[in-house]
Amino acid sequence: MPSTSVLAEPAAVRILVVTDGTASFDRADFGLATLVDVLSTPPGPWVRFEVTRAHREENLPALSADIAGFRFDGHDLGRYDQVWLFGVARAPRPPLDQTELRALAEFMDGGGGVFATGDHEDLGVSMCGDLPRVRSMRKWHWPESGPLGEPVAPSIDGPDRNDTLSEGHDPLFELNDQSDDVPQVITPRMYATSDSPKWAHQGYPHPLLSGPRGTIRVLPDHPHEGECYVPDDLTRSFTFDGYETTEYPAGLAPEVVAWSTLNARAADRDPRKGRLDAGTFGAIGAYDGHQVGVGRVTVDATWHHFFNINLVGDPTVPNDPVKSVGFAASESGRAAYEDIKAYFRNIAVWLSRPATQEAMWWRAVWATRWHHQVAMDLRPALMSTPEDLDLAELLRIGVDARQVLTATVTRADALQWAGRYGVGAVDAGLWETVRPQLDPWQPRSGDEEAGHLPNLVMSLLPELVLDAVLGAVVYAVAAAFPEPTREARDRAAGVDWSATVRPHLDQALDVVAEQVRRTDARLRSLGDTLTAGRRSGA
Template sequence: MPNTSVLAEPAAVKILMVTDSTASFDRADFGLATLVDVLEAPPGPWVRFEVTKAHREANLPALTADLPAFRFDEHDLAQYDQIWLFGVARAPRPPLDQTELRALAEFMDGGGGVFATGDHEDLGVSLCGDLPRVRSMRRWHWPEPGPNGEPVAPSIDGPDRNDTLSEGHDPLFQLNDQSDDIPQVITPRMYATSDSPKWAHQAYPHPLLCGPRGTIRVLPDHPHEGECYVPDDLTRSFTFDGYEMTEYPAGLAPEVVAWSTINARAAALDPRKGRLDASTFGAIGAYDGHQVGVGRVSVDATWHHFFNVNLVGDPTVPEDPVKSVGFAASASGRAAYEEIKAYYRNIAVWLARPATQEAMWWRAVWATRWHHQVAMDLRPALMGAPERLDLAELLRIGTDVRQVLTATVTKADTLQWAGRYGVGAVDAGLWETVRPHLDPWRPRAGDEEAGHLPNLVLSLLPELVLDAVLGAVVYAVASAFPEPTPDARDRAGAVDWAATVRPHLDRALDVVAEQVQRTDARLRSLGDTLATARRSGD
């Protein structure tokens, strides 16, 4: 961490968090206070999360909110980057009316992000069940399909329930095992560029599950969760109070980015819930609306991945030293909780509007420029002279920068931001051209799969380009701001970063291109030599 006096004001990510029914924002079992606490401790000095708490009711739980008796059509939603929906109320509670749905639709089409979750059956359907994208990425309706053919949500009981409960420290399975220090293990979807050979490629999880210590593979457990899925019909449009919303512009589909596993068990092991059949189901879903000019959406199988009772223990079992304190009960539990907290923060970063993400990126670069590991390695003789930077020097500093950055910025965000705001700062069209070789999360054509056309040269590009771009960006910033003065800090808040770094990025891309061409030529020469030797041996 550099001297905090030189750090720029962090980018503000404004979150409107909304719940209803008996959920609250306090320390109650179905409260969200722990989640809010996590968001108030951001991942790094480049961002801060500002949470406004809203409650749909005028009841006692609503007293814990900043905005009780909340309506979406009576509030300026444009001031927020994202809206988080924790729906509890179920039928026959009526759904959102047309004017509220219009306000949300305009917010989403305007680039605002949305996170939504409920639980088993139709818990949450009142708040979330009619909202486009959200309504078709997660099952909200029970016991019958939804009005537009939405599939039925999983039941609270029966052998086909979505039960992820891990066996606790005491005999048998019981509900309060969800409050112990043992999480469920999830299976993240992994991504790679289409150039990568299947036997050599580096795979990444979705940015939602890319943690500072690696891939996030755990969530709190619960004996009856909901379910995320990918809809078959991507052609629907909806009209709310005169506003028409295309649900999936250009047919871009959402994805399930992680699955939960249900382990079979005999009825005798769970006297309360009975037999359980083995299966898997969607735990987390994501829609990257930024690809088509609208907001992103993330959904989760259950709010039990976020409520106090699943994180910090169940106060109704004080005689149990583990279940009364949750993940804090053990070193392994605390390690799992760190992964879970990283997931929460990733949601807030990933859902942010593109302009806010760009602000996060440049503030992260600014902080990294002043970190001692980087600042002490920069060579003053090379500052202000991008033409003197060779690939070796860019990679040397770029490696340092990546190590410092990824301590607080996930590897996924580092790769995407360096591409979008690094390469893209030189030429947005150039980024789109090279993106298939650098960005494993880009939307693919239906017949294109990672590993389909392996190319050893291109499979090396992500790390090579990333480190060269990072080295160039930090050299550019250091050249423009050689000393940590108050004036430098103040000017950094208003500088045109794209113009500032462009000469250095031009140089980085030139030397990378030269290296790729040389490598490709050498491999072709080697191939010709091998082919000639093979023919001469026939």
């Protein structure tokens, strides 16, 4: 990475983490200290996470909260970019007051992001069961369905429990297997810009599960998880203390973006819980509210994916060299843990407001421009003459820049940001027009055509455009800031990035468009030739 003297101040993401009941922020089994530690190390120099810890209970200094006795209507939520809810208290605890629900609904409708999780049965329903979107993206009610017909949550026992324990280092399945170094393997939803066969297109996981090492396919395991799902009814509205909110504006639905697998096992393999039936269930859910002008939401099947006991081991088993230290016990465990930590950080990035994500993008581009791998490959004669940049040169620098950028920015974020804030810097309307062809995560109907180009070619376009855009913006930044000085860094803090990069991006989009046209024409010609040849030989 470049010298810290030239790096821009990272974009700040302010996170309010709220829990209740017996959860804590200390090093206890049901503590969130490890999660807070993970968030204290951001993915790159372009962002930092500022965490405020709040607990609903009063007078619990041992729980290490910054705020005790927390109420959502007694605190300025506008100070935060996102709120994370770790609900532990069950139904006997009264639900959130109408005034608290109003404060949260206004925060969400104003663009604030929300993460929420509980565990099996009704664990977490007190804080999360009535909150719009959150209440219908995850199962919170037990043993009966919810007041609006919400489905019953999975039980702690029985052969249909959501038991994700992976086979560990001993012959039986036991509760403390959740503290070993063997994670569960999840199945992420994969996205593409094309409906061609899987072998013919680029597949992308949801941005929540795009990690530095590739697609994230692991989570901590646990013998009785909750469940995420997609509701059938997307038409509800709610009124809280006089404030009316639409749960799913424009009918935009949430998605399940990863599933857990239940591997059947006989009763004698688990003396405590007995037989387990095979199945799958939703592990992670996501709602992209940015598509309709509100905040994003993500939910998780269980807070055991985040608690100390599932990450750094159970200190009450000191004679077990694995379960006492968790994922740190082995090289494979440490590798899995790196992916899990990337998932935690991805939540914080993905939930951020669009303006904050744009700030992340330009700071990441700024750092990339000064990286020695990129800086040494730039050709000074081309810096100030964007009209001389051809596609080969843009892609040459763009590939270099992508290698540097994706060392800290996930492949998914790099692709989305290059479109939204790269192509969008030329014209936001242009980005919305071409988005179905370039954004794998853009909602599309089942009968929507991918475009007039063959699907195989369509699948290659996102990476081509990403590299060309990166090459253009790096050249534009280099032209405006040729020397790595503090003065350059200070001047960059107030620059109009859209205006600065516009000439170079115009050139990049022109040469990409010309290449696409030529490719389309050649493929059509090839198709005509093959068809004519087959007919003439018939």
